Amino acid sequence: MRSDSIAASPLILTLSMDDASFAQFDSLRRAHFPPERNFIPAHITLFHVLPASEEEAVLAQLREVCAGMSGFALRFPGLRSLGRGVAVEVDSPGLLQLRTELAHRFRDWLSPQDRQGYRPHVTIQNKVAPAAARELMARLGAGWEPREGRANGLLLWRYLGGPWQRVEALSFSGT
Numbered sequence: 001m002r003s004d005s006i007a008a009s010p011l012i013l014t015l016s017m018d019d020a021s022f023a024q025f026d027s028l029r030r031a032h033f034p035p036e037r038n039f040i041p042a043h044i045t046l047f048h049v050l051p052a053s054e055e056e057a058v059l060a061q062l063r064e065v066c067a068g069m070s071g072f073a074l075r076f077p078g079l080r081s082l083g084r085g086v087a088v089e090v091d092s093p094g095l096l097q098l099r100t101e102l103a104h105r106f107r108d109w110l111s112p113q114d115r116q117g118y119r120p121h122v123t124i125q126n127k128v129a130p131a132a133a134r135e136l137m138a139r140l141g142a143g144w145e146p147r148e149g150r151a152n153g154l155l156l157w158r159y160l161g162g163p164w165q166r167v168e169a170l171s172f173s174g175t
Contacts, residue, residue, distance in 0.1 A: 011050040011058060012157040012164060013102070014043040015095065015120075016171075017074060021149035025088060025122045032086070032125040032136055039163040042122050043155070044090055046099055049111040052158070059168060061105050062154055068174040069098070074149040076122075079141050085126030086137050095120055095151060 017025075025042035050058050072094030080087045099118050103110065125136055153171040157164040 008052050009158045009160055010052055011047075011055060011167065012045065012159055013047040013050060013058075013062075014045050014155045014157065015098075015151050016153040016155050016169065017044065018150040018152060021074065021076070021147070024147075025124060028088075028124040028140075029122075033123075034127055037127055040157075042124070044095070044120055044122055046102060046154070047106065047110070047114045049114060049159075050106060051109050054109060055167070058106070058109075059156065061102070062156065062168075062170050065098070065101065065105075066154060066170040066172050066174075069172045070174050071150050071152045071172045072098075074151055075146065076149060077146045078144055079137055080119075080121055081133065081137055082123065082126060083133065084128055084130055085123060085133050086140065087121035087123045087125075090120035090122065092120070092151065098151075 022042060029038065029042045073092060074095065075091040076088050077091050078089050080089050096118070099120075103114070103118075106114075125133060128136075151172070153169060155169050156167040158167050
């Protein structure tokens with residue numbers, strides 16, 4: 001049985017990507033994210049806060065969407081400055097379509113942050129001095145080559161005040 005504090009912890013939804021893309025970005029994150037703040041693996045966030053009180057309803061919606069959906073292409077064209085960090089940009093019409101559908105389904109539950117425009121990315125560095133972020137951006141940008149990847153499902157997480165706990169992994173199983 002879950003404790004009350006865990007049961008009340010907000011949910012986070014991320015996209016599951018192919019193993020090679022995940023390995024590359026997680027390696028970059030481990031190398032460049034401040035270790036005292038790096039509690040989670042590399043990820044592409046779809047929603048930052050979904051209500052824990054609606055976990056079963058959220059899961060039901062995610063299962064329905066995943067059952068009717070096939071994996072789709074992801075493109076990682078370049079880097080994006082976060083001011084105090086660096087992220088890898090994600091370009092994917094399939095991802096934008098999925099995010100729009102889920103935003104419609106979850107519209108009554110979305111936080112102000114999740115109601116804003118969506119610019120998908122994988123954060124590999126954050127919460128560093130701006131000069132350190134500029135240096136990493138220049139160094140990685142000099143040799144960056146766009147790469148292709150694949151989305152293969154969704155991951156639902158519980159936020160635990162820093163670390164995340166995986167609630168469920170859902171695969172795209174449609175045709």
